[in-house]
Amino acid sequence: MTIRSLDDLAKIREENKHKVGLRESGQGKEGAAEILVGMTTCGIATGAKETLEALTEEIKAQSLENVRVVPVGCIGYCFSEPTVQVNVSGEKPVFYSKVDEEKAKEIVQKHIMNKEILKDSVLETDYGKA
Amino acid sequence: MENVKSQENKQYRIALRNSGLIDPGDISDYIAFRGYEALGKVLTEMEPAEVAKMVKESGLRGRGGGGFPTGLKWEFTLKAPGDEKYLICNADEGDPGAFMDRSILEGDPHSLLEAMVIGGYATGANNGVIYIRAEYPLAIKRLQVAIDQAREMGFLGKDIFGSGFDFDLYLKLGAGAFVCGEETSLIQSVEGKRGEPTKKPPFPSESGYMGKPTTVNNVETFAAVPPIILNGPEWFQGIGTETSKGTKVFALAGDINNVGLVEVTMGTTLREIIFDIGGGIPGGAKFKAVQTGGPSGGVITELDLDTPIDYESLKNIGSMMGSGGMIVMDDSTCMVNIAKFFLEFTQDESCGKCTSCRVGTMRMYEILEKITNGEGTEQDLINLNDLARSVKDTALCGLGQTAPNPVLSTMNYYKHEYEDHVYNKKCTAGSCKALLSYSIDPEKCIGCTACLKVCPTNCIDGKAKEVHVIREDECIACNACFEACKFDAVIKP
Structure with a gap:
């Protein structure tokens, strides 16, 4: 559709607003979950594509329906790539560092399915934003 | 979008606000x-x-x-x-x-x-x-x-x-x-x-x-x-310093633990960026300098690490903001060699339109090469300084005008390293190969032949259980013997 006014824009924003809550603070629709994978040149070079595929396959294998895998840009933590952010509705988003295919499967099985955070792989991030 | 800038956050993101949060294809x-x-x-x-x-x-x-x-x-x-x-x-x-x-x-x-x-x-x-x-x-x-x-x-x-x-x-x-x-x-x-x-x-x-x-x-x-x-x-x-508002993204690279992109408010100090956000220097090595502004900037030493960063303050300490590259160097870095590295880049990238940049960057590079090869003279140091100043003043565009900065700032802060190369034919950081002379400490050598076996030019003499000796004129300073010795008997300059 073509946007002709600020009202048109506001409508589209409203339809997608749930993404903001879920990604920024974990406020989203009950049962919704998302896994964001940093997919810029640097992430891909360290294996983010394989990570993304492993996540998608595991979600399929476990027949999880409300979990989306989303390719995103990078958060600048090059030293810990590939990085993954897990957003589960009702929980604070969690960042994971150096997520290879094995760890990707573990994230789905433990974090998504059993609400068990992989403590050793958590990446502490510290920034505010505009 | 929350507009809260919390004091506790080390980073504040404006330019990178959405990176990592949105699907760029949607x-x-x-x-x-x-x-x-x-x-x-x-x-x-x-x-x-x-x-x-x-x-x-x-x-x-x-x-x-x-x-x-x-x-x-x-x-x-x-x-x-x-x-x-x-x-x-x-x-x-x-x-x-x-x-x-x-x-x-x-x-x-x-x-x-x-x-x-x-x-x-x-x-x-x-x-x-x-x-x-x-x-x-x-x-x-x-x-x-x-x-x-x-x-x-x-x-x-x-x-x-x-x-x-x-x-x-x-x-x-x-x-x-x-x-x-x-x-x-x-x-x-x-x-x-x-x-x-x-x-x-x-x-x-x-x-x-x-x-x-x-x-x-x-x-x-x-x-x-x-x-x-x-x-x-x-x-x-409301964000930043008197003259520089908002935030700046820096790319941390070199000898630093947390390599990556950081976005901080103007006025953050280099020490906060390198040690708090960047996690410091790997392997317990000591911080030596940081180059900001890429090949157009200069080195900043330990003394200026507490300078709050903005466009003016960086200029005042002989460097510049540039596009935000930040290359951190530990104490194994030779500053003459670093200047040579940047000059190699700028002389290669000089478009050749104006003489002072085309010829000047090349001549500076040649002098630096002479110095790192141990062939530099007192006159070379004088010429290098003069040349750097005249290229800075006469080049047509920003590339040429800033190309001498790495030379000028290293000559300013690390003059003794230049002098060591020229007068004592020594590279204290141990990175200029032509100036390295390896030797073996007869007290520590037990004659295990480990170094002898790894030497690619076979310039180590010795037999099992006898003290080994390096023939310096044939040594290529590859460091293999140093790494092979388990008894710290190989002396590296």
Whole structure:
């Protein structure tokens, strides 16, 4: 559709607003979950594509329906790539560092399915934003 | 979008606000995070001059290196006579070690497109060009997808937001010449000519692309524009130092634990960036210096680590902001060698148009090579200093004018290292191979033959259980014996 006014824009924003809550603070629709994978040149070079595929396959294998895998840009933590952010509705988003295919499967099985955070792989991030 | 800047956060992100949070290939993600709202506001509620004024009042300055006030640049173009004007985005990121623009282009391409339409409106331009280096294939792909989506939704094209304003843009791929980051060379290159600078004045705002008034802004500069429109100039004014507002993205590289991109408010100290955010130096090594501003900047030593960073303060300590590359060096780094490394880069990238840069950078490089080879003389040190100063004063464009900076700043802060190379034929950091002489400590050597076996030139004499000796004239200083010895018997200078 073509946007002709600020009202048109506001409508589209409203339809997608749930993404903001879920990604920024974990406020989203009950049962919704998302896994964001940093997919810029640097992430891909360290294996983010394989990570993304492993996540998608595991979600399929476990027949999880409300979990989306989303390719995103990078958060600048090059030293810990590939990085993954897990957003589960009702929980604070969690960042994971150096997520290879094995760890990707573990994230789905433990974090998504059993609400068990992989403590050793958590990446502490510290920034505010505009 | 929360507008809370907490004191506890070490980083504050404006340019990178959406990177890592949105799918760059999905315009609805960008819209969810208030994307294109600033554009809608500008086109439906503001006059072009008001937009330029707002950006001017915010205090935003060019993030590509120059630090020129963005709003002022926009006003110049807006006021320039003529009804055909252009807006160019400089995405020709070429500083070794800097990749913040790539990260924005790949992670949040719509923020650039939105800001460019705003910039077009504010400067009276209906056409835009994104000059992007061909070495960024993924960024190019994602930008093209974003451009197609923006066109489909009417954010690019005719009568945007029903305002009657038309704007469209296209991608121009650069061939990766460093000099094309300089705006006049960049314009030449967009026109299909050879990428060489032209003299200023006339400035691009009077006569740029095709002789028409043109504005050139960097990716990171553009990325800060939509939040300024949405949150107001006062909000941006409130962040940073007296002369430099907002935030700056730095690319941390070199001898540092947390290699990556950081975005901090202006006025953060280098110590906070390197030690708090960057996690310090790996392997317990000691910090020696940090190079900011890439090949155009200078080294900053331990003494100046507590300087709050802004455009002016970095200049005062002999370096510059540049595009935000930050190369950290530990104490195994030879400063003469570092100057040589940057000069090798600039002499290679010099376009050759003006003599002082073409010949000057080459001659400086040759002198540095002589010094690192242990053949330098006192006269070389004098010549190097004179040459650096005259190239700085006489080169045509920014590339040549700043190329001597690594030499001047290392000669200023590490003069003793230059003198050691010249007078004592010694490289204390142990990195100039021609000046390294390896030997074996007869007290510690037990005659195990480990070094003898790994020596690629067979220049170590000795038998089992006898003290070994290195024949210095044949040694190539490869360090293999040093690494092989389990008894610390190999002495490295």
